[in-house]
Amino acid sequence: xxxxxxxxxxxxLRDMFVAEKDEKIVGVGGLHITWDKIAEVRTxxxxxxxxxxxxxxxxxxxxxxxxxxxxxEKFFTLTYQPQFFNSLGFEIVSKDDLPQKVWKExxxxxxxxxxxxxxxxxxx
Ligand SMILES: CC(C)(COP(=O)(O)OP(=O)(O)OC[C@H]1O[C@@H](n2cnc3c(N)ncnc32)[C@H](O)[C@@H]1OP(=O)(O)O)[C@@H](O)C(=O)NCCC(=O)NCCS
Numbered sequence: 001x002x003x004x005x006x007x008x009x010x011x012x013l014r015d016m017f018v019a020e021k022d023e024k025i026v027g028v029g030g031l032h033i034t035w036d037k038i039a040e041v042r043t044x045x046x047x048x049x050x051x052x053x054x055x056x057x058x059x060x061x062x063x064x065x066x067x068x069x070x071x072x073e074k075f076f077t078l079t080y081q082p083q084f085f086n087s088l089g090f091e092i093v094s095k096d097d098l099p100q101k102v103w104k105e106x107x108x109x110x111x112x113x114x115x116x117x118x119x120x121x122x123x124x
Contacts, residue, residue, distance in 0.1 A: 001043070001044075001045060002109060002110075002111070003110070004043070012030060012032060012043075015030035015031055015032045015043075016028060016029070016030045016043065017029055017030070017031075017059055017062055017063060017066070019046075019055045019058065019059055021050065021055075024047075025047075026046060026047040026049075026050040026055055027044075027045065027046040027047065027050065027055040027056060027058075027059050028043060028044070028045055028059070029041065029042075029043060029044040029045075029056070029059035029060060029063055030042050030043040030044075030063070031063040031064075031066060031067050031072075031075075033067075033070070033072065034104075037071060037072055037073040037074060038072065038073070038074045038075075038076070039067045039070075039072045039074070039075055039076075040075075040076055040077060040078070041060055041063055041064075041075055041076070041077040041085075042077065042078070044056060044059065044060065044077075044079075046059075056084060057084075057087070057088060060085075060088050061088070064122065074121065074122075075090075075121070075122040076090075076093075076098055076119065076120065076121045076122070077090060077119075077120050078095075078115070078117040078118070078119055078120075079117055079118055079120060080116075080117060080118065082118050082120060085120050086120075088122070089122055089123055089124060090120035090121060090122050090123070091120060091121060091123045092118055092119065092120050093119050093120065093121050094119065095115065095119045097119070097121070098119055098121075
């Protein structure tokens with residue numbers, strides 16, 4: 001996962017869903033609208049003591065349902081976890097397939113321009 005400033009977290013707070021178990025937050029994920037009908041699934045993390053319990057899947061499923069209600073038609077992610085996203089119907093694409101708008105935030109990334117994340121798009 002890429003580091004985000006506290007300011008960036010507050011600015012995108014309304015993008016976020018959390019998962020709770022026994023009154024404790026065990027997972028988080030966000031859906032960020034980047035362009036017309038296009039949104040990014042990002043900032044996804046599950047407590048390391050609670051992985052492989054389908055919490056991450058549930059968060060992504062809710063994010064996609066939320067996006068669809070808002071009219072989003074294309075969901076993408078940039079990830080180091082292709083197997084997880086593949087289990088949810090995402091497929092690997094070239095980064096060039098994602099709209100230019102996506103790269104606006106990349107300029108602020110410490111890894112720019114040597115991005116090693118894998119681009120994936122939800123195929124339904
Ligand atoms: C990636 C992450 C969010 C997955 O969350 P999770 O709740 O453990 O995932 P789920 O239990 O919903 O997994 C669903 C399916 O994804 C696949 N999967 C999940 N984690 C996997 C792993 N480490 N290796 C291979 N496949 C994996 C499996 O097919 C799994 O189904 P199964 O357990 O029935 O076989 C979690 O491991 C995590 O927080 N990792 C660290 C942060 C990170 O890398 N976030 C992604 C940034 S985009």
